[in-house]
Amino acid sequence: xxxxxxxxxxxxxxxxxxxxxxxxxxxxxxxxxxxxxxxxxxxxxxxxxxxxxxxxxxxxxxxxxxxxxxxxxxxxxxxxxxxxxxxxxxxxxxxxxxxxxxxxxxxxxxxxxxxxxxxxxxxxxxxxxxxxxxxxxxxxxxxxxxxxxxxxxxxxxxxxxxxxxxxxxxxxxxxxxxxx
Numbered sequence: 251x252x253x254x255x256x257x258x259x260x261x262x263x264x265x266x267x268x269x270x271x272x273x274x275x276x277x278x279x280x281x282x283x284x285x286x287x288x289x290x291x292x293x294x295x296x297x298x299x300x301x302x303x304x305x306x307x308x309x310x311x312x313x314x315x316x317x318x319x320x321x322x323x324x325x326x327x328x329x330x331x332x333x334x335x336x337x338x339x340x341x342x343x344x345x346x347x348x349x350x351x352x353x354x355x356x357x358x359x360x361x362x363x364x365x366x367x368x369x370x371x372x373x374x375x376x377x378x379x380x381x382x383x384x385x386x387x388x389x390x391x392x393x394x395x396x397x398x399x400x401x402x403x404x405x406x407x408x409x410x411x412x413x414x415x416x417x418x419x420x421x422x423x424x425x426x427x428x429x430x
Contacts, residue, residue, distance in 0.1 A: 308334035313341045320353070320422035321408060332410045337373055340402040340427035347399045353422040356408075358387035365411045368393075368421055373403030402427065 251263045312319070319336060340347055349370060358366045363385045370383035383404070386393040410419055 308332065309336050311337040311339060313339045315340050315342070315345070316424070316426040318422060318424050319406065321419060332408075334408045336406045338404045338406060338425050339373075342427065343402055344430055345402040345427040346430045347402065347404050347425045347427055349397045349399075349404065349423050349425045350395060351393050351421065351423050353420055354386065354388065354393055356387050356410075356419045356421055358390070361387075361390045363387035363391050365409075366419065367391075367407075367409050369405075369407040369409070370397055370399075371405040371407070372400045373405045374401035376405055401430075 251261070317338075319338070321334075338347060338349075354368075356366050356368050358364070367385050367387045369385040372381040372383060375381050381400070383397050383399065384393060385391065404425070406423070408419075408421075
C-alpha cells in the first residue's frame, strides 16, 4: 500500500503473508495505491480484502449554506498538540452565518482557554480585533447559544494540547446562513 496515487509514493505497508489481520493503516492524504499481488482463484475468490473509511481532515474550507462540524469520532480527537483550522463559507457574499453548539466540552486545564480552545473569527478581516467572535473552553468560557458573523465566512480554530489520556474533547457546531 503506497501513501498516494503514484508508483513512487512512500510505501506504508507491504504484506507477503496471507491469513493475517493487520493493524489499520492511515494515509497522509485522501488517496492510496494498492498493489494486489494475487489474482482471483478459479472460483473467483480474491485473496486480498481491503476495507477503508474516509476520515475528515483536520481543517480545510467547507462551502455550504448550512452544515455540521464536529470532532467526535473523526480521527482528530487528540492526545497531543494539534491545531485544526476550518473556514466555513456560505458561498453567497451577502449572507451571514449563525453558529450554534449542540455539544461542547473543550477542557482547558488552566481554565484560561490558552491550552485548549475553540475560536470563531469572522473571515472578512481575520487579523482585525473586531473579527473575533469568541474563544471558548470548558468549564469557564462556554459558548453562547448563538454566534453570528459579520460576513459570509467564519474561521473555526480548534486548539488541543491536552496530553492526559483520560480527557477527550467533544464538540459539535451547526451553522446556517441568512441574508445580512
